[in-house]
Amino acid sequence: MTRDNVTEPQADNLAHHKKHSQYNETFIAALQWLWGDGNLAPGGPADLADMLDGIDTTGKSILDIGSGLGAIAVDLVRTHGAATVVGVDVEPHLVEHSRERASKANLSHAVSFETVRPGPLPFEDETFDVVVTKDAIVHIPDKARFYKDVRRVLKPGGAFAGSDWLRGGQGAYSDTAAHWLEIVHLDFELQNLEQTSTALRHGGFENIRLNDRNEWYKTEIKNELATLAGDKYRQLENMIGTEAAEHRLRSSQLKQQAVDEGFLRPTHFLAIKPT
Numbered sequence: 053m054t055r056d057n058v059t060e061p062q063a064d065n066l067a068h069h070k071k072h073s074q075y076n077e078t079f080i081a082a083l084q085w086l087w088g089d090g091n092l093a094p095g096g097p098a099d100l101a102d103m104l105d106g107i108d109t110t111g112k113s114i115l116d117i118g119s120g121l122g123a124i125a126v127d128l129v130r131t132h133g134a135a136t137v138v139g140v141d142v143e144p145h146l147v148e149h150s151r152e153r154a155s156k157a158n159l160s161h162a163v164s165f166e167t168v169r170p171g172p173l174p175f176e177d178e179t180f181d182v183v184v185t186k187d188a189i190v191h192i193p194d195k196a197r198f199y200k201d202v203r204r205v206l207k208p209g210g211a212f213a214g215s216d217w218l219r220g221g222q223g224a225y226s227d228t229a230a231h232w233l234e235i236v237h238l239d240f241e242l243q244n245l246e247q248t249s250t251a252l253r254h255g256g257f258e259n260i261r262l263n264d265r266n267e268w269y270k271t272e273i274k275n276e277l278a279t280l281a282g283d284k285y286r287q288l289e290n291m292i293g294t295e296a297a298e299h300r301l302r303s304s305q306l307k308q309q310a311v312d313e314g315f316l317r318p319t320h321f322l323a324i325k326p327t
Contacts, residue, residue, distance in 0.1 A: 075143055078292050080121065082300045085288050086276050090123025090153060093187035094272050094318075097127055099215065100186065103320050104132060107211045111135045112181035115173075115205065117214075118188020122150025125163050128184070138180075139165040140173070141188075178207045185214040187318070193241045195248070199255025199323075209327040212257060216321065218264075219244050220314045229315045232306035235299070245319060257323035266317040273308045280304055 075092065083092045095102075110133035116125045119139025128134040141147050147165045154163040168174055170192075183202050192198050202212050219225075219242040225233065233240055243251070245262055252260050280288065280301045289297040310316040 075120075075146060077145075078296050080146075080149075082288065082292055082296065084121075085291065086279055086300075086304075090121045090126075092120045093215070094269070094276065095186075095215070097131065100124055100127060101132075103184070103186065103213055103215055106322065107182060107213055109134050109182055113179070114138070114182045114184060115140070115175070115180040117173075117183065117185040117202075118191075119150055119165060120146055120186075120188070122153040122163070122165060124184070124186055125150065125165070126153055126157050126159055129159055129162050130157065134182075135162065137163045138175075139163070140168045141165070142168060142170055173201050173205050175205045177204050179205050181207055181210050183210070183212045183214075185216075187215050187217060189214065190217040190240050190242065191238070195241075195243060196251040196254050199252055199257065203256045203325050206325045208325060210325045212252075212321075212323045212325070214321055216248065216319055217242060218248060218317045218319045220266075220317055222247075226310070226313055226315050228306060228309045228313060232303065232310050235306065236303050245317070248319070248321065252321065252323045255323075256325065258326050259322075259324040261322040263320040264317050265319060266311065266314065269311050269316070269318050273304065273311050276304050277308060 080092060084090065087094050088096050109128060112134055114128055114134045114137045116128065116137055116139040119125050119141050122139060125137040125139040128137045139147075139150055141150070144167045147167045150165040151160070154160050154165070157163075166174070183206055189195065189198060199212075206212060217240065219229070222244055225242075245264060249260055249262060278284075280297075285297065285301065288300070292300075307316065
């Protein structure tokens with residue numbers, strides 16, 4: 053698939069991805085219903101601003117890993133002053149959505165998106181000033197190798213800022229967490245804070261900062277469940293169907309239990325590549 057043109061067989065493949073990917077069209081419609089247009093994770097623009105606290109993004113070249121629907125990449129230019137942003141994702145139909153978003157925002161000259169395969173990033177060494185990722189690397193099993201590759205594409209002194217879904221404790225998942233992960237059908241690879249800090253350090257980063265946001269999410273998940281009640285729930289049901297809406301509600305209920313138990317710990321991190 054080229055960046056601008058899709059042939060008929062490729063269009064068939066894209067339709068297949070939309071239906072069978074982890075983030076199919078029904079799922080992304082439900083997530084945006086919960087968290088706002090363009091958001092596949094909670095927090096929105098305010099969460100991105102917190103994630104970038106202490107980083108100068110003005111005039112910088114930025115790589116957005118797991119760019120989803122493109123809202124973060126667009127916001128990095130429009131709100132945070134980035135010169136250019138390249139977003140990458142493994143889901144072709146999400147990249148398609150992202151390009152449409154950048155075009156509607158008249159930012160296609162500064163924001164671009166690429167479909168990538170899992171594995172090494174397809175960029176030269178020391179290409180970007182900043183690398184960001186929001187709630188996407190939970191899907192990556194080998195965090196240490198990934199962090200080393202991020203360090204490779206960063207310029208000396210560059211910042212790596214992100215948000216990741218971490219876990220409390222170690223060893224076996226709690227019964228609640230295991231049940232939640234079973235019904236959401238997502239290939240989450242959850243590490244704890246200590247493992248994340250160690251992996252970033254072994255990846256060659258310094259000045260590592262982790263901000264555990266479990267308490268923040270205890271409030272956010274209550275807001276999420278409030279959106280899945282009464283007339284709002286019936287609106288979602290009409291939009292995505294009864295079965296999908298019931299699944300979304302059950303998933304959020306179990307997630308709240310996992311958060312309240314201290315198992316699920318959304319965490320911001322910041323790490324710097326040495327000069």
